[in-house]
Amino acid sequence: MSLALFTRDLDPVIYDTQEFVAAVQQLALRSRYSHIRIVAIDPTAAIKDGHRLIELGRRLSSFIEFRRPSQEHAKHPESLLIVDETGLLYRPVANRYEGFADSDNAFEARAHLRDFDEIWEQAEPEPEFRRLGL
Numbered sequence: 828m829s830l831a832l833f834t835r836d837l838d839p840v841i842y843d844t845q846e847f848v849a850a851v852q853q854l855a856l857r858s859r860y861s862h863i864r865i866v867a868i869d870p871t872a873a874i875k876d877g878h879r880l881i882e883l884g885r886r887l888s889s890f891i892e893f894r895r896p897s898q899e900h901a902k903h904p905e906s907l908l909i910v911d912e913t914g915l916l917y918r919p920v921a922n923r924y925e926g927f928a929d930s931d932n933a934f935e936a937r938a939h940l941r942d943f944d945e946i947w948e949q950a951e952p953e954p955e956f957r958r959l960g961l
Contacts, residue, residue, distance in 0.1 A: 828854055828861040831909040831943045833896075835921040837865075837873040837880060838906070848879040854910075855883075855890035863891040866943070866950050868901045874955050881956055894950035909940050 830851065834842065841847065855861045865884070867873070870893070873881060884891035896903075906921035908914075915936040918926035929935065 828858045829909075829911055830854055830863040831907075831940060831947070832863075832865045833903070833905070833907050833943055833946060834865070835868045835906060837867050837870055837878055838921070839873065839876070839878065840924075842880050843873070843878050845879070848883050851880065851891075852883055852887070855887050861890050864943075864947055865891065865893045866896050866900075866946055867893065867953070868896055868903075870895070870953065870955065884956060893953045893956040894947065895953045896946055897949040897951070900946045900949060903946075907939050907943065909936050909943060912936055912940060915939060 832842070837843065851863060855863055863884075865880070870878075870881070881893075884893055895901075904920050906918045906926075908916040913933045913936050914928075914930045915932055916926070916928045917935075917939060918924070
């Protein structure tokens with residue numbers, strides 16, 4: 828069980844909905860091997876606004892990890908979501924709601940996952956996603 832998300836700002840129209848967060852929670856809790864990786868270029872507004880996905884990530888930090896991309900990858904214009912190496916939501920320009928989705932395309936999903944893995948390996952953990960318990 829896996830989910831890989833590369834997003835500019837954790838687009839609230841898509842990723843801050845009750846339905847999406849519930850699906851991510853279900854995926855995370857389905858197996859102890861579930862792994863959800865999220866790379867967000869500029870999460871500032873999402874953190875400030877109390878984004879549901881960030882709150883879920885704080886509660887399920889064993890399953891959900893957030894990172895900020897390297898400067899090189901922060902310039903990528905696209906947004907992508909890959910689920911279980913077969914499902915794909917791809918937008919070539921992240922701030923436009925144009926692209927494609929396919930729930931069963933392992934070839935295309937794995938090709939984008941290779942790109943995501945490279946971004947992930949060079950990304951840094953994002954400390955702003957962690958809640959400070961004082």
